[in-house]
Amino acid sequence: MEIDFVEDLKQPEYTGENRCEPCTLLNLAIAVAVGSLVARKTKLGGALAIVVSIGLIYLRGYLVPGTPTLTKRYLPPEVLRWFGKEPEPELASGVGGIDSGGSPSNDATDTPAAAADSPPESNGESSGDDAPEEPVELDLETFFLSHDVLEPCADRDDLCLTDAFEADWLDAIDKIDTAGVDSADAIAAFGFEEDPDEFDIESREDTQLLVASHGIAGRWPSRPALIADIAASGVLEEWTPEWDDQGPETKGQVLNGLRMFLETCPTSGGEISMDEEVVESCCSSHDVIAVTCDETGERLFEQRLDTVGA
Structure with a gap:
């Protein structure tokens, strides 16, 4: 008793x-x-x-x-730092997505690795500087509109996937063996130059992590979100001539932003919804905008509420 x-x-x-x-x-x-x-x-x-x-x-x-x-x-965040705690919960925003890996966590294996994995491209010549190249900041709305990925919605004041791109994207998702997705698929989708054997995909509850020996290169809120990114990368390679020239973090930002425009769940085919939810770490929490599959509860996208429109 x-x-x-x-x-x-x-x-x-x-x-x-x-x-x-x-x-x-x-x-x-x-x-x-x-x-x-x-x-x-x-x-x-x-x-x-x-x-x-x-x-x-x-x-x-x-x-x-x-x-x-x-x-x-x-x-206050300053007090958390006194105790070695990160004041910001880690958001699952793919590779280099909004709020992803902005600051390393206490766990050494949670150190963002995307920047370290994408050395500057210089036609094989060394730049003489070991610092990783900064990811290119794209205006996502301009990028999507100029490549016919998005268009103004017919029934509301917003942007929607074009029928052609959505059809290609969903077709690419259907062709992926969801059970067989591995780190090699993610490495190819984001264009990491390292050996795929140096990476692995780990699951922490619903979150999917692309883990390298020196840190975490990407984090997705669910397996459907990872699958959606891998499929979308393949489609964008055909739709945008410059896609292969982009670095992993830039690709991650594009794919993370694109994922919020999905209107059906990548794996179940059911409806999705956008709501306000809470993301927590041990010592802090934040309200986020979350896009979630209604049928399965799997999250496809999350962004801090206080950064929307910032």
Whole structure:
């Protein structure tokens, strides 16, 4: 019975690797303060209050209800950095997409690798500078309109996929063996120059990661999102003569932006919807615009709400 009681108190989402150190220290300080107040009347009671509080913090991650939510929403980024925590949750935005890999996380394997994987193209001559080439910033709307990928929607004030491009894209998706998609497919789609054997695709819950020996080169919110990017890259290679000249990060930005215009789920064929959702790390959270397959719940696209229109 006692063991079951202890197990019921545990909250793995706030302890172990998920423990938020700022939350823990704040609650320990509160525990000591409360224990000191109780100790003014009874030292034994004060000591007992501190011991019980520490036990709860150990098992649950916090003492005061609502601490994780309050910390994620209101703790200044500078404070998180004191504890070696990244203030920004990692968004799954493909390779070099919006908000993807803007800053490395605490895990050394989460260091963005896309830039390191795309050395400057210089006709085989060394530039004399080891710094990776900056990705080309494209005006995505101009790029899509000029290549007949998007056009003004017929029924609303927005942009939609052209019928021809959508047909080619969905046809390319249908031809992909979803179970057999591997790192070599992703390497070819984004034009990484490294040996495909140096990469691997890992799944962390729904998120798909393209992992290299020196970091994470790409991150997608679901397998359908990765498949959509691989298929779209093949179509854009036929539709845009300059596609092969683009670097991996530039391709990633284009493909990530294009994915939000899908109107059917790449794998199930069902409808999709756009909603506001929350992306969380251990110590912070942000509202995002999310495009999700209605039937399967798989996410195709996510972008921080406070960057929309910025």
